[in-house]
Amino acid sequence: MVWLGETLQKLGSAAVKMAQNTSRNNKSTIFEVSYLGLSLLGSWLILRWALKQMDPTKKNVETAKQRKKALSKRLGRPVNTDGQYEDVIAQEVVNPAHINITLQDVGGLDHIIEDLQRNVITPMRRPELFRTSLLRQKRGVLLYGPPGTGKTMLAKALASECNACFINLKASTLLSKWYGDTNKLIAAVWSLAAKIAPTILFIDEVDSLLGHRRAVEHEATTAMKTEFMQLWDGFESASDSNIVVLGATNKRDDLDDAVLRRFSLQYEVRLPQRAQRETILGLLLARHARELGAQYLDPTLMAEVEGRARGTAGPGAAAAGAGAAAGAGAVTGAGAGGASNPGAANGTAAPTGGSALRALAERTEGYSGSDLTELCSMAAAIPFHDAAPTQSSPAPLSLRHFEAVLAAYTPPSRAAQETQAAKRRGGRGVADLPAREDSMRVLAAMFNSMLGSQQQESEEEGSV
Ligand SMILES: Nc1ncnc2c1ncn2[C@@H]1O[C@H](COP(=O)(O)OP(=O)(O)O)[C@@H](O)[C@H]1O
Ligand SMILES: [Mg+2]
Secondary structure, three states, X not given: OHHHHHHHHHHHHHHHHHHHHOXXXXXXXXXXXXXXXXXXXXXXXXXXXXXXXXXOOXXXXXXXXXXXXXXXXXXXXXXXXXXXXXXHHHOOXXXXXXXXXXXXXXXXXXXXHHHHHHHHHHHHHOHHHOEOOOOEOOOEEEEEOOOOOOHHHHXXXXXXXXXXXXXXXXXXXXXXXXXXXXXXXXXXXXXXXXXXXXXXXXXXXXXXXXXXXXXXXXXXXXXXXXXXXHHHHHHXXXXXXXXXXXXXXXXXXXXXXXXXXXXXXXXEOOOOOHHHHHHHHHHHHHHHHHHHOHHHEOHHHHHHHHHHHHHOOOHHHHHHHHXXXXXXXXXXXXXXXXXXXXXXXXXXXXXXXXXXXXXXXXXXXXXXXXXXXXHHHHHHHHHHHHHOOOOOOOOOEOHHHHHHHHHHOOOHHHHHXXXXXXXXXXXXXXXXXXXXXXXXXXXXXXXXXXXXXXXXXXHHHHHO
């Protein structure tokens, strides 16, 4: 633009000079020449603008610029992404400061968290201490187990605890519209991960991305898996790269053997046992009270929840938390009939005395963490629903609201377990059982009535 201004200025002043020095005839010729020059310049500018508008890569270049800006803004530091593939992956990068889940929010997985703290969190936070053949960052961590047990939640909490960038890698990002370019995208995943390290490369439902390599699958998919593993190996041998691949799956058996081998740390996240359910319920209710106000929680429940919170300052202090709950468990009539059961799920001592949380935990055998969240959410809605027509203040959330939900609600995890158990028993699902019983009953009734009528007939014959 500066150049354009200068040219125009020069052209203008030359025209003025010549106009002053020459005759009237010459003046008109010069005017014509400058007019021609200016119109040429104008047409060139218009043409350039039109070509720019028609450029097929224009949109890509602009989005790339925007993504680069967005990533740098998200991470709070300049990141120089290289090429459109890194730009695509950049969209999946999460700043750990923006993850609002901490390890303290994850209930009942203290045994896993403690191990992760030693093997992943400390090496990631202090990489300079972990540079030898024995002291080194583990490159692959796999969380496996039934759905809803907090695997995804734990992965996010881990990233925020490590203060590591989190790349949420999805099969859809790598395989759908970029099908032909998958290998380039995979390479971009690793190069971007290295640029923004420390990085947790999180692959949720990892079986969908790195499942068994089959003869029938598309060759691009097989090539993608092989490429991913090769790059993984490359980064594994580079001692200074601070990248951990964190996978989560409900179907560990579906994973390729080569992938399983690379996940050197594997943790089974099981359905929570009684004491773990108690911890999760305590955390959920504490959060409810924190978000809404303590007056929305029944005082006895509140006392218990507060007691646990005081005891559970860190993940390792769950036992103390359970003990505190016992101390604060001044609940009467909470239905804690089985209070003598020793809690053994994660080594925490079972609270003694009537505890509302314990009573709830005992009633929720087979529930996953996600089912417990749903249960609490449904119970919490009751007082608000009841208060809505009168616009009065909702009653505090209490055990009776939980009782109301428990009377009608079968959580997905338990329903799935029952179906499986029924299948093991008789090759049929739960839903089939009543129908089968009913038909047996109908057959028996028919048989009885036939027998009855035959007897009647023979009696009648006898009496004749
Ligand atoms: N151990 C847990 N502690 C607290 N909340 C949990 C736990 N497990 C599950 N949840 C709740 O259930 C939701 C779903 O869990 P998620 O991590 O997606 O399970 P998964 O990935 O194992 O299928 C979480 O967002 C959380 O609200
Ligand atoms: Mg999940």
